[in-house]
Amino acid sequence: MLSENSEKIQLFKYLEGIFTELEQQKIALDKSAIVAFTDIKGNITYVNDKFCEISQYSREELLGQNHRIINSGYHEPKFFRNLWKTIARGNIWSDDIRNRAKDGSYYWVATTIVPYLDASGKPYQYVSIRFDITKQKNQELELVRRSKQLEDFCFIVSHNLRAPLSNLLLLTSMIQESDDSEEQKELIGRLVKPVHLLNETFNELVESLQIRQDTDIEKVNLSFKDCLENAMEALNVAVLYPDIEVHHDFNEVPDLKYPKKYLDSIFQNLLSNAIKYQSPKRKLQIRIKSYLREGSTWLEFADNGLGINMKVQGHKLFGLRKTFHDNPDAKGFGLFITKSQIEAVGGMIYAESTQGRGTTFFIKFNAK
DSSP states (O other): OOOHHHHHOOOOOHHHHHHHHHHHHHHHHHHHHHHEEEETTOOEEEEEEHHHHHHOOOOOHHHHHOOGGBBOOOSSSHHHHHHHHHTTTTTTTEEEEEEEEEOOOEEEEEEEEEEEOOSSSSSEEEEEEEOOOHHHHHHHHHHHHHHHHHHHHHHHHHHHHHHHHHHHHHHHHHHHOOOHHHHHHHHHHHHHHHHHHHHHHHHHHHHHHHHHHHOOOOOEEEEEHHHHHHHHHHTTTTHHTTTTTTEEOSSSEEEEEOOOHHHHHHHHHHHHHHTTTTOOOOOOOEEEEEEEEEEEEEEEEEEOOOOOOOOGGGGGGTTTTTSSSSOTTTTHHHHHHHHHHHTTTTTHHHHHHTTTTEEEEEEEOOOO
């Protein structure tokens, strides 16, 4: 009898030691990691304080929800299909995920999801253990972005300086070979245009490079309506183009924290672009609106102008010194610099266009 009681006491102490160790491990995990438990359907059954802190949702807001509540929209659907296929088979899944907090900001987490298996080997719940890697991931993405910018810039330099330099070399060679003073004077006169072009191109490239390097430029709160009015005043639209119709809707997102000189430049370049490439067959109409999509501010800038064939010319749209219609005022620099300014602050721009019907530019501003 005493032996039996002694064995029970030892077993109790052993189990108590295991539970104490498990509790200490849980405390250590909760202090260092972002932890959540879900049922087999993906509904959240437990979150620790760190999960609430980084997601900015309360525990009450999260319990019973699934992880779509923090889905940033960054990953393709197949990314999550692969995740679910893996853990549903009882296997551990691990990768980096970008999530969206309650305020719309983004954060990256290194994630490991472990299935809890029943006696038959089937999952009955999942635990996800995450670590905040936002700072490291942003540094990694910034490095990739800068590498791509450097690659693009090298291509732009080689492509846009080659033509005027080749022209200069040809003309100087012809001058050296000529014995006719009149012919030499004529050839020297022809040097002016390529020299001027080379100087313009060089200055444009320097400005572009300065934008790409100016990552710490000050951001201030700006009104979209004020920026539009400033652009219209700078281009003297009311006097020079009185028939143009400009409609705007900034009700959903009236303002934006952004570098002032960039946003003023973006509005002025897009407005100028629409004016230069308006259709002679109809009155120019420009429609501008701002809105929120997946936590980011978007600006849509549409016109009913000439448009372009995107299949043929779309890849050149934001290139330096790329023009698509015979307009003496077109230099092919506005859209190039606009794209540089937007990307320098972490945003993106793309366009949809139909030849003969018009063009719409879509700008996504960085959510930060």
